[in-house]
Amino acid sequence: MSQPLSLVAVVLVCLTTLAVGGLGLRLSRRTSDFYVAGRTVSPRLNASAIGGEYLSAASFLGVAGLVYGSGVDMLWLPIGYTLGYLVLLVMVAAPMRRSGAYTLPDFAEARLGSRAIRLVSSVLVVAIGWLYLVPQFQGAGLTLTLVTGAPQWVGGLVVMVVIAAAVGAGGMRSITFVQAVQYWVKLTALAVPAFVLLFLWFRAGHPAPVVPPEWHSPLRTGAPDDHTLYRTASTVLALSLGTMGLPHVLVRYYTNPDGVGARRTTVTVIALLGTFYLLPPVYAALGRVVYPTLPDGVRQDSIVLRIPGELAGGLGADLLTAMLAGGAFAAFLSTASGLAMSVTGVIDQEVLRPRLARLTGGDAPAVRGFRFAAVAAVVLPYLLSRAIEPLGLATTVGLAFAVAAATFAPLIILGVWWRRLSTTGALAGVLTGGTATVAALGTTMLRGDLGGWVGALLANPALWAVPLAAGTAVAVSLLTPGRVPATTTRTMVRLHTPERIALARSRVRD
Amino acid sequence: METTPTPDRVRVTSSRRGAVPPGSRPVSRELDEQTALGDVYLDGLLRAQLRLSLLVLSLTVLGLAALPLVLVLVPTTQGTALFGIPSPWLVLGVAVYPAAWVLARWYARQSERLEADFADVVEEP
Numbered sequence: 001m002s003q004p005l006s007l008v009a010v011v012l013v014c015l016t017t018l019a020v021g022g023l024g025l026r027l028s029r030r031t032s033d034f035y036v037a038g039r040t041v042s043p044r045l046n047a048s049a050i051g052g053e054y055l056s057a058a059s060f061l062g063v064a065g066l067v068y069g070s071g072v073d074m075l076w077l078p079i080g081y082t083l084g085y086l087v088l089l090v091m092v093a094a095p096m097r098r099s100g101a102y103t104l105p106d107f108a109e110a111r112l113g114s115r116a117i118r119l120v121s122s123v124l125v126v127a128i129g130w131l132y133l134v135p136q137f138q139g140a141g142l143t144l145t146l147v148t149g150a151p152q153w154v155g156g157l158v159v160m161v162v163i164a165a166a167v168g169a170g171g172m173r174s175i176t177f178v179q180a181v182q183y184w185v186k187l188t189a190l191a192v193p194a195f196v197l198l199f200l201w202f203r204a205g206h207p208a209p210v211v212p213p214e215w216h217s218p219l220r221t222g223a224p225d226d227h228t229l230y231r232t233a234s235t236v237l238a239l240s241l242g243t244m245g246l247p248h249v250l251v252r253y254y255t256n257p258d259g260v261g262a263r264r265t266t267v268t269v270i271a272l273l274g275t276f277y278l279l280p281p282v283y284a285a286l287g288r289v290v291y292p293t294l295p296d297g298v299r300q301d302s303i304v305l306r307i308p309g310e311l312a313g314g315l316g317a318d319l320l321t322a323m324l325a326g327g328a329f330a331a332f333l334s335t336a337s338g339l340a341m342s343v344t345g346v347i348d349q350e351v352l353r354p355r356l357a358r359l360t361g362g363d364a365p366a367v368r369g370f371r372f373a374a375v376a377a378v379v380l381p382y383l384l385s386r387a388i389e390p391l392g393l394a395t396t397v398g399l400a401f402a403v404a405a406a407t408f409a410p411l412i413i414l415g416v417w418w419r420r421l422s423t424t425g426a427l428a429g430v431l432t433g434g435t436a437t438v439a440a441l442g443t444t445m446l447r448g449d450l451g452g453w454v455g456a457l458l459a460n461p462a463l464w465a466v467p468l469a470a471g472t473a474v475a476v477s478l479l480t481p482g483r484v485p486a487t488t489t490r491t492m493v494r495l496h497t498p499e500r501i502a503l504a505r506s507r508v509r510d
Numbered sequence: 511m512e513t514t515p516t517p518d519r520v521r522v523t524s525s526r527r528g529a530v531p532p533g534s535r536p537v538s539r540e541l542d543e544q545t546a547l548g549d550v551y552l553d554g555l556l557r558a559q560l561r562l563s564l565l566v567l568s569l570t571v572l573g574l575a576a577l578p579l580v581l582v583l584v585p586t587t588q589g590t591a592l593f594g595i596p597s598p599w600l601v602l603g604v605a606v607y608p609a610a611w612v613l614a615r616w617y618a619r620q621s622e623r624l625e626a627d628f629a630d631v632v633e634e635p
Contacts, residue, residue, distance in 0.1 A: 075602040079574075086570060086610055090563035090617055218598045219578045236574070260625070263618040270614045274607025281603045417560055489544045489552070496555055498625040501632060503542045 005318045006147035009326030014162050017333045020178050041255045045180050047268030050252045052182030054081075054269075055276055056132075056335035057139030060186065060328050062393030063277070065300035067284035071215030073232060074284075077394055078277035080236040080401075082270060084243025089266040092244055094259030095416045095495035102254055103345065104247060104408060111415045113485040114423045120430055122350045124407050125247045126377075129343035131400035132246065133381035135393040136336040139301070139328065141385070142393075146305050147325045153386060159329075160382045163337045167344055168374040176255055182334040183272060189327020190279045193308060193320040197286055200311045209288030227456040230463065235398065238462035242401030245408025247342035248335070258499040283307060301393050304328075340377050348373035388445065399441050406433035406465040410473055416495055421473065422483035429473025436465045537632035555628050559621060566617045573609065577601055 041049075059081065066074040101107035104125055109118040137156030144155030201207075219228055243249060256262040287303040290310035294300060305328070308320035352369040388396070407430045414421045414429070440461040449455045457464065477484070485491075493506040540548035581587055581598050590597045 072598045072602060075599070079602065079606050082607060082610055083570065083574075086614055087567065089614055090566045094621070216596050216598060218581050218602065260622055263621065267611065267614045267618050270607075271611045274611060277607065278604060281599065417556065489549065492556070493541050493544065493548070493552055496552065496559065497538075497541060498629050501538045501541070501629050503538065505542050506544075 003147050003318050003321055003325075005322040006325040009322040010144065010147070010158075010329050013326050013329040013333065014158065017162055017166055017337070020166070041176050041257070043256070043261050043264040044268055045176060046252065046255055046261075046265045047272055048180035048183045049176045049255075050179075050249070050265065050269050051272040051276070052179040052184075052186065052334055053248055053252065053338040054273070054335070055183065055186050055331055056397065057136050057328065057332050058394045058397035059276065059280070060190065060331040061139055061142070061301050061304050062135070062397065064280040064283040064287070064304045065302070066392065066394050067281055068287040068303045069294070069300045071211065072218050073228070075281065076232050076236050077239065077398075078273075078280065080239025081243070082273045082277060083236070083240040084401075085266050085269050085273065087240045088244045088249070089263060089270070091413050092416055093253065093262045093266045096250060096412075097253050097256050097259045097262035098495050098497075098499070099491075100494075102251065103342065104245070104250055104412075105346065105350075107250070107415070108411060108426070111485070111491055112421070112423045112426050113487055114427070117423060117427055117430070119350070120427065120434075121408075121411075122346045124403070124430070124434060125346050126343050128245065128400050128404050128408075129247050129339045129346075129377070130381040130384065131403065132397060133336055133339050133343075133378065134385040134388065135396040136332045136339075137382050137385035138396070139393050140332045142299060142302055143305060143325055143328045143332075146302050147321065156382055156385055159332050159336055160378045162333060163340045164374050164378045166333075166337055167340045167377070168371040176252075179252075179334060179338070182330055183276075185330050186327050186334075187276055189323050189330065190276070193323050194279050194282045196316075196320060197307060197311050198282065201286060201289060204311070207289055209285050210292035211288050215288075227453060230456050231460045234456075234460035234463035237466060238398065238402040238405045238460070241405035241409040241462070241466060242403075244412055245404030246400070247346075248338035251338075251342060260498070280304075286311065336378075340374065343377040344370065344374045347376055391445075402441060402460075402462050402465075403434065403437050405462050406437040406469050410466065410470040414470065414473055414477075418474075418477075419488050419492060420477055420481070420484055421488075422477040422480045423485060424480040424483045425473045425475075425477025428476040429469045432472040433465055433469025436468060437461050440465065536634065541632060551628075551632055555624070558624050558628075562617065562620055562624065566613060569613060570610075577606075 059078070063074065063078055066077065096107070099107055099110060101110055105118045105121040108121040109115070137159055140155035140159040141152040142155065144150050144158065145152050219232060253262050253265075256265055283304045286307050290307055291298075291303070294303075298306070305321060305324050308317045308324065311317075312320060348370045352373050356369045410429050410433060411426055415426070440458045444450075444455075444459045449459050490506050493503065497503060497506070537548065537551050541551060542548070581601070587597055592600055
């Protein structure tokens, strides 16, 4: 299938991203440009920006594909993605803003005063960022293959080059306004075709979707040792706790004017995500109308892009597909650039800059290291995306959430609410949670799902790994009261005291 | 010769009303300087906020657990449909989101109120 219109849409989206990257180069020279924006960004604009960055390939294509394949139970995924912001709101939104931390490693170091925890957090940011980048590249490959017939590896390569260029130019991330527009672009690109397709379907005599009865029944148990209930609960827990630990989410909170603003922003984010997630099930149902079963050689994730060709004909179908393809690419690019930016920042700050300074005696321009880091940040996940091709988009995204839920979530929540958290305890918790999750998911990826309880526990580790990590952190902290940072009280005062109370000593200036 | 009437004698004093009596200062300074008194106030704020947060989280968990439970335990609910859409889809695909938003909004307001009350208390001289 080759569609010139879709190709035009994709090229247009890529060029716009590059142009915006170039614009960012002129507009934002220093990190402080980002800070200054924090004074003026309203909750509503900031919420659109968070939504724009958060809705990725998994949401745009993956959710509809999974619902098409497995039915109503897959609706738990978008519920989990949205609840992530509810948990973030009630546990960390305002304290995070007040901490003045710009990244997760910054927060960990400021709260616990330890270089070791900073280093571990940095490694985790890179790992989670890479895991999350993989499905973005896969989605791009899939979309481009479908609309142009190009080989699978081309789409990912295009996204990789575009975001490396945009991030290397230094822009993208700092322009809240552009990310905010992205949300509305994605919503429009998914909503308008949905309404047109629904109309066409209605005019065609609204044939019912052809589905097996279990498609409609929630939490059904297919095989006796499927453990659907456990798997679903574990997934929802991973998604709702993992959100706060994603590297590209926290950074956006810094642009809120204050803690109250951070909360209001999050409330709006929940509304925006909820609106968006009304749409994927529509595509899933329409998919069941046109394809009662998945045709051979067709990936579930591509179902959204295929429906217009089946329901409409001629130019109309091409236009709708072009709109969807363009929207999908906007989703890949905005999420991937946000992630690449976070990963690049960590690689640059923790690895390259100190080395480069030592090698050249501080002569090398800092920006060169940053650009090198930008390339490093995207090449590895691209190669990884070629290696783990068969996993679905939403499944791969789930891996990143699971790791974040078992590492950063306990660290952040205990760090914000529990005064007796010690440096050793935090470190032990993060390492335990991280090791357990990576081992479990790694086994599943290498050996396939083992089935039975073992398979369920390994494929969906959040429900045991999160309590394990938190429990370890608490137990070790209680055993090492001497390692509770001396600055704990001051940090707690800063995190929880409303801004209107004047604090001369505890407040950080930003 | 006209003499201006001498005005009544008025006692001139400096009013101490509103001035900070020695030894009393706003709690915000205690907070800032991390004294034992400040700690008590901080603990109070932390506990109130955490209680509110945990309330919201338990409502969420209860709501989420109730959804499939009702659908599975009362099979007739699965058969019902609105505009041709079966009820499980309406509940899990639509109703969840406004519910989450309402809960989030309620939390944000309550927590703002908690903070405003706290600020009033600690800023009082």
